[in-house]
Amino acid sequence: MTVRTGRDVLGIPGPTTIPDEVLSAMHRPAIQIYTGELVEYTDSILRDLKGIFRTEGRAYIYASNGHGAWEAALTNVLSRGDRVLVLESGRFAHNWGEMARMLGVEIETLEGTWRHAVDPAAVEERLRADTEGRIKAILVVQIDTASGVVNDIPAIRAAIDAAGHDALFLVDTIASLACMPFEMDAWKIDVTVSAAQKGLMTPPGLGFVAANDKALAAHKTADLRTLYWDWTAREGELHYQKYCGTPPEHLLFGQRAALDILLGEGLENAWNRHRLLAGATHRAVETWAEGGAIEFNILDPQSRSASITAVLVGGGFDVAAIQAYCLDKCNVTVGGGIGDLKGKALRIAHMGYANAPMVLGMLASIDMALKALKIPHGPGAIQAAVDYLGENVPA
Numbered sequence: 001m002t003v004r005t006g007r008d009v010l011g012i013p014g015p016t017t018i019p020d021e022v023l024s025a026m027h028r029p030a031i032q033i034y035t036g037e038l039v040e041y042t043d044s045i046l047r048d049l050k051g052i053f054r055t056e057g058r059a060y061i062y063a064s065n066g067h068g069a070w071e072a073a074l075t076n077v078l079s080r081g082d083r084v085l086v087l088e089s090g091r092f093a094h095n096w097g098e099m100a101r102m103l104g105v106e107i108e109t110l111e112g113t114w115r116h117a118v119d120p121a122a123v124e125e126r127l128r129a130d131t132e133g134r135i136k137a138i139l140v141v142q143i144d145t146a147s148g149v150v151n152d153i154p155a156i157r158a159a160i161d162a163a164g165h166d167a168l169f170l171v172d173t174i175a176s177l178a179c180m181p182f183e184m185d186a187w188k189i190d191v192t193v194s195a196a197q198k199g200l201m202t203p204p205g206l207g208f209v210a211a212n213d214k215a216l217a218a219h220k221t222a223d224l225r226t227l228y229w230d231w232t233a234r235e236g237e238l239h240y241q242k243y244c245g246t247p248p249e250h251l252l253f254g255q256r257a258a259l260d261i262l263l264g265e266g267l268e269n270a271w272n273r274h275r276l277l278a279g280a281t282h283r284a285v286e287t288w289a290e291g292g293a294i295e296f297n298i299l300d301p302q303s304r305s306a307s308i309t310a311v312l313v314g315g316g317f318d319v320a321a322i323q324a325y326c327l328d329k330c331n332v333t334v335g336g337g338i339g340d341l342k343g344k345a346l347r348i349a350h351m352g353y354a355n356a357p358m359v360l361g362m363l364a365s366i367d368m369a370l371k372a373l374k375i376p377h378g379p380g381a382i383q384a385a386v387d388y389l390g391e392n393v394p395a
């Protein structure tokens with residue numbers, strides 16, 4: 001017995017649901033890459049990305065996933081032997097730091113836990129102790145997709161300023177861009193990294209990096225530069241230099257259509273939509289938690305992210321069985337824990353092209369699974385989520 005025939009619902013924190021308009025825009029023959037239409041695509045995407053990053057700096061598009069964009073950010077501003085401070089709050093900043101280590105950079109980790117955001121006071125203390133200015137850059141993620149935390153980027157910026165430290169500030173917005181407020185210039189972020197397949201609603205394969213003047217100055221002397229990622233090479237006259245080779249043109253067609261959807265909605269409206277869908281998800285999880293087997297991974301409600309909620313399943317209950325029920329019976333793919341949370345958590349994505357029926361349907365499918373598998377949970381979670389939206393989305 002199942003209730004699964006119907007649209008696939010993808011509830012993992014990336015890749016996310018791709019709008020039909022984006023898929024349709026990609027379904028066309030290849031075009032030439034030197035002049036005309038494709039150059040317009042590049043120019044308009046770069047212009048709109050800068051608007052979404054909220055920067056007057058430079059933006060670059062890579063034929064890569066987010067890991068490629070990480071490498072682009074590191075190699076353009078750092079040199080062998082530089083020290084970087086990694087602000088840990090889950091998995092992703094750590095992995096970015098490991099990438100830097102393999103490039104020949106010295107890594108220092110400001111340890112955190114998987115259940116809390118980065119503590120800005122600890123950042124300030126560490127930077128104050130760096131009297132010789134050894135730390136050249138600071139790496140942090142805005143939303144960590146593994147723990148579900150949102151780090152307070154403006155507060156971390158304020159901590160860097162309070163310490164009077166000159167390090168470059170590099171921020172990963174792969175799971176947060178277009179999902180919550182982000183202000184590259186106002187928050188004095190030197191390098192921002194993102195990718196197409198999460199809040200930006202496009203198939204995986206495009207990485208984005210933005211750089212301000214301070215980053216471009218550091219770039220001049222960075223010795224980790226390689227031709228593929230190099231910003232200077234990408235400023236060349238010829239269109240294909242912007243991609244160090246053939247542009248990933250179908251992804252650009254798709255990304256253009258996705259940006260049209262996003263800007264048609266309005267960036268602030270998209271931020272609000274995510275906040276509301278996260279709020280509904282949090283109500284459901286709070287209610288389930290009354291049963292004792294389920295709890296939020298992130299302890300402070302203020303630090304729970306707008307795009308993904310990580311939910312711990314305790315009491316020896318089987319997370320994989322919940323996921324299997326959701327997929328086999330309801331055709332909903334719910335994310336599982338990764339890293340420290342492997343086998344211990346669900347990761348519920350409310351990211352990108354997601355509306356109330358999609359998120360409520362996913363939550364209701366999880367609720368069905370909890371019932372069917374006899375996992376203790378507070379009753380009325382879906383009603384609580386609906387009530388929250390009814391109260392917060394006025395007629």
Ligand SMILES: *Cc1c(COP(=O)(O)O)cnc(C)c1O
Nearest residue numbers: 065066067092141143145174175
């Ligand atoms: C998904 C993600 C990445 C990795 O992106 P890929 O495209 O898988 O390489 C990095 N950082 C964060 C915060 C992410 O959510």
